[in-house]
Amino acid sequence: MLWKIDRRRFLQGAAATTALVTASGIRAAQAAEPLKVGFVYVGPIGDYGWTHGHDLGRKAVEKKFGDKVKTTYVESVAEGPDAERVIRQLAQQGHGLIFTTSFGYMEQTLRVAKQFPKVMFEHATGYKTAPNMSAYNSRFYEGRAILGHIGGKLTKTGKIGYVASVPIPEVVMGINATAIAARRVRPDAEVRVVWVNSWFDPAKESDAAKALIDQGVDIMTQHTDSPAPLQVAEARGILGFGQASDMKQYAPKAQLSAILDIWAPHYIARVQAVLDGTWKTQSTWEGFKEGALVMAPWGDAVPAELRKEADAMVADTISGKFHAFTGPIKNQKGEVVVKAGERMSDGDLLKMDWYVEGVKA
Structure with a gap:
């Protein structure tokens, strides 16, 4: 619930x-x-x-x-x-x-x-x-959109993993922002979610990451606080993103970037x-505009052209040209909930309790 x-x-x-x-x-x-x-x-x-x-x-x-x-x-x-x-x-x-x-x-x-x-x-x-x-x-969702874009471009299986903490609007918002951005560059992309119901539990986070990889996930994201999911990604040979801080020291090959708070x-x-x-x-x-979050340096696995695209997304977010929740946006039932060209209001984002199309949770 x-x-x-x-x-x-x-x-x-x-x-x-x-x-x-x-x-x-x-x-x-x-x-x-x-x-x-x-x-x-x-x-x-x-x-x-x-x-x-x-x-x-x-x-x-x-x-x-x-x-x-x-x-x-x-x-x-x-x-x-x-x-x-x-x-x-x-x-x-x-x-x-x-x-x-x-x-x-x-x-x-x-x-x-x-x-x-x-x-x-x-x-x-x-x-x-x-x-x-x-x-x-x-506005963590601004960074999640960048992760979704990169993940959508780099995934080979079309399956992006998401180790989630607790089901509050902030976390749901991040899952949805990731899925929307990923599906805009790869329409069949899925964001598969495993909830650990904790902000920090390395053992549970590790188990969740392993379960996601067993489902075919080849890009790992997380809204939990330990580097465990990224370490599992490194060990299993897939790519992923850090959370809240730069976690590259724990996964130098796997980390593509991280949202830095x-x-x-x-x-x-x-x-x-x-x-x-x-x-x-x-x-x-x-958010990005005020410097409340920034992206960690791009990892070696992020191609030069994709880095330029991501940098442009950040710049467009700052200028107001881009908003992560711009329609058309559909829910899991395939119903249009945000019309083409419209942007979700802050009020609607702050009470988000539903998933967009492509989220498997």
Whole structure:
């Protein structure tokens, strides 16, 4: 069962003013002390994927602000009751700004934010906000379209594997973006999905990758956080893509590229806002244009002409000429859900709970 979510909600007016005043008060009271900034991670910092990318952002904050800040992180925090305990504990310990870096932390962050109105919270990939809680996200689907295009061009079997984490709109969106792009260059392409129901579980990820290869997959993609699927691809002699960070060191022959999550600019900007007393609630969704994600260097198996095509897709995404979810788009039943030339709205993307044609899940 796929999770359904409403469109993200934006708080304006009095809520934003309240947060601004609160942020100013915090800095005035803490002027003599470094700002304590907390980070809550769903995986270990050594996953070389999602959490690794966020921790690079944390380190960038330390480098930028020096003794003006003191950062803390808690890794491998399960989504659920334990997350609320960890977030509350950071607030109780005097952290003035807390980043919670997984979709499944949304409700827990919101509850703690209501209990600690003088603490600023930033939640990654969710859609709920409050006077002292912002939401931030990355348009990962833009990169998934690039992977789909490359995979569609290079697959010999027409079968692209997708090791998927948990069925939330963000992940479904990525699967669909991959399939749409692949089928535009190879109409019979399939994206075969195996769910592991975890963000980080190398053993399950490895088993999923092996099962996909046994089904005839010769291009591997993933929305899980360890390099295990790519390592399996390397061992079995097929090609694939890294996730969230550059994983080439684990699969130097197999990796075609990877979507790199660049969180440092957001983290630095939001810490600066708290230090300046200008922080206010917001909801952002950034992509290639804003530098929130970039593509890792092309692997040796990506031909020169295909590199040019991929680079052009990135440039066209930045300029607005290309959008990954431009019609015609059909669902699994073959029904047209997006007409030719039309683009899906952000609201529809953010509640995506259905698959496009060519997805086998």
